Amino acid sequence: xxxxxxxxxxxxxxxxxxxCRDAVDIIQEGELTEExxxxxxxxxxxFLNGNVYGALDTTNEISLTSVFTDETGIAPSNSGWYFSEFxxxxxxxxxxVAGTWGSHYRAINRVNRLLKAAERxxxxxxxxxxxxxxxxxxxxxxxAFAYLQLQSYFTKDMTDDSALxxxxxxxxxxxxxxxxxxxxxxxYAQIESDLNFAEANxxxxxxxxxxTYKKVTKTLINALRARMYTYRENYTLADQYAQAALATAPAxxxxxxxxxxxxYRAMWADTSQGEIIFALSxxxxxxxxxxxxxxxxxxxxxxxxxxLKIGMNLYALWNPDYDIxxxxxxxxxxxxxxxxxxxxxxxxxxxxxxxxKVFRTTELHFIRAEAAAYNNDFTTAATIIHNVRMARRFxxxxxxVPVYTSQAQAYADILKERRxxxxxxxxxxxxxxxxxxxxxxxIDRSPLDDGGAGLNAPLTLPIGDYRWTFPIPAAxxxxxxxxxxxxxx
Numbered sequence: 001x002x003x004x005x006x007x008x009x010x011x012x013x014x015x016x017x018x019x020c021r022d023a024v025d026i027i028q029e030g031e032l033t034e035e036x037x038x039x040x041x042x043x044x045x046x047f048l049n050g051n052v053y054g055a056l057d058t059t060n061e062i063s064l065t066s067v068f069t070d071e072t073g074i075a076p077s078n079s080g081w082y083f084s085e086f087x088x089x090x091x092x093x094x095x096x097v098a099g100t101w102g103s104h105y106r107a108i109n110r111v112n113r114l115l116k117a118a119e120r121x122x123x124x125x126x127x128x129x130x131x132x133x134x135x136x137x138x139x140x141x142x143x144a145f146a147y148l149q150l151q152s153y154f155t156k157d158m159t160d161d162s163a164l165x166x167x168x169x170x171x172x173x174x175x176x177x178x179x180x181x182x183x184x185x186x187x188y189a190q191i192e193s194d195l196n197f198a199e200a201n202x203x204x205x206x207x208x209x210x211x212t213y214k215k216v217t218k219t220l221i222n223a224l225r226a227r228m229y230t231y232r233e234n235y236t237l238a239d240q241y242a243q244a245a246l247a248t249a250p251a252x253x254x255x256x257x258x259x260x261x262x263x264y265r266a267m268w269a270d271t272s273q274g275e276i277i278f279a280l281s282x283x284x285x286x287x288x289x290x291x292x293x294x295x296x297x298x299x300x301x302x303x304x305x306x307x308l309k310i311g312m313n314l315y316a317l318w319n320p321d322y323d324i325x326x327x328x329x330x331x332x333x334x335x336x337x338x339x340x341x342x343x344x345x346x347x348x349x350x351x352x353x354x355x356x357k358v359f360r361t362t363e364l365h366f367i368r369a370e371a372a373a374y375n376n377d378f379t380t381a382a383t384i385i386h387n388v389r390m391a392r393r394f395x396x397x398x399x400x401v402p403v404y405t406s407q408a409q410a411y412a413d414i415l416k417e418r419r420x421x422x423x424x425x426x427x428x429x430x431x432x433x434x435x436x437x438x439x440x441x442x443i444d445r446s447p448l449d450d451g452g453a454g455l456n457a458p459l460t461l462p463i464g465d466y467r468w469t470f471p472i473p474a475a476x477x478x479x480x481x482x483x484x485x486x487x488x489x
Contacts, residue, residue: 060099073449255324284348292352373410
């Protein structure tokens with residue numbers, strides 16, 4: 001199944017310029033276009049719920065990050081899956097790179113189509129106008145998220161406004177449009193415009209269209225801003241918006257016990273919202289993909305034909321005696337050397353399928369700690385990290401508050417805690433490329449991670465290496481003469 005999935009990504013990349021030539025761009029005779037299908041506010045809501053939210057996807061980056069960095073090792077039963085990525089081979093025809101680019105531009109394309117269709121619709125004054133504006137607000141926030149994800153991987157320097165960013169897709173382009181890369185400043189300006197509009201127009205008290213944590217909320221808008229400004233190293237605004245999001249976000253969960261009913265563990269099984277601010281809905285019914293199928297074949301157990309195991313140095317961060325994350329993330333059938341990931345255990349009658357957690361409350365606390373470290377407020381940074389560990393993740397143990405005497409030391413400890421908490425959620429690659437040089441750390445693999453496969457894969461990758469930026473996919477380069485490839489690809 002994994003070969004079929006990867007082959008499908010490659011075929012998709014080979015036949016289409018991913019940013020501009022989504023399959024829905026090609027109008028067939030008799031096709032039901034948005035001009036025909038989207039005639040009123042109710043139609044817009046249906047398109048938003050089914051086509052825009054349904055297009056949002058981060059599984060490609062989560063998958064590639066987990067094997068390219070130090071989150072996984074090769075399981076003994078793996079006969080060749082992901083060996084190239086594990087060896088740090090990253091090329092412009094990589095299916096997960098193409099999938100990351102293509103999935104986010106597909107979402108952007110659909111938002112642009114919705115906005116174009118909305119221009120022809122005049123809602124009635126009052127409630128219908130509020131709902132109309134709220135639909136546009138949700139759509140534009142979704143577009144901002146898609147652009148931020150693209151920026152996180154495809155621009156060489158997220159902090160340099162003059163550097164090349166990704167393609168700014170304005171409106172619905174012609175099939176043969178040749179669109180160059182915009183500057184980071186232009187992409188960020190679009191993100192900020194979208195989020196400003198979303199905040200001003202989101203109707204989050206509409207009882208007819210309740211906004212849950214699987215839809216855009218004002219908490220999500222602030223969390224998006226906090227993450228974006230963190231990536232840009234504008235820590236004043238990052239801290240400001242992190243605090244704004246925390247004011248309405250779910251509380252960070254505690255770790256009273258490690259039983260299956262613990263709210264922290266229940267969150268991963270999708271039986272409670274827990275501290276999730278925003279998740280991509282993946283119901284047990286339907287044809288959604290199973291996110292955990294990247295790491296295992298059948299079930300999240302040692303007998304489920306796992307392809308990848310938890311990296312041993314990552315595993316060592318979760319003390320089985322007192323860290324709730326050990327019980328939440330590691331399957332109990334694991335052996336001494338093969339630790340099976342159980343962060344996505346499946347739900348209902350669908351093993352391996354779970355909602356994709358995109359924003360959680362704990363990340364906002366990490367952002368605040370990072371902002372404090374940047375401002376040399378090491379006491380605040382240490383207190384925040386200690387609170388995550390001691391008050392929220394550790395049980396029946398007392399540990400001292402860490403002491404930081406330099407930014408490098410603070411950043412290293414923040415990276416350590418982000419690694420332990422946010423593993424397998426798609427953060428590690430971006431975190432290392434953002435902070436690795438400042439913290440003096442990089443990929444940290446164990447020699448045991450090759451699973452006895454004899455891969456002789458490097459245990460780390462220098463932070464200055466060109467592979468800390470994704471290549472622009474080969475299909476985009478082939479079909480768009482104006483595009484500029486990232487260095488060394």
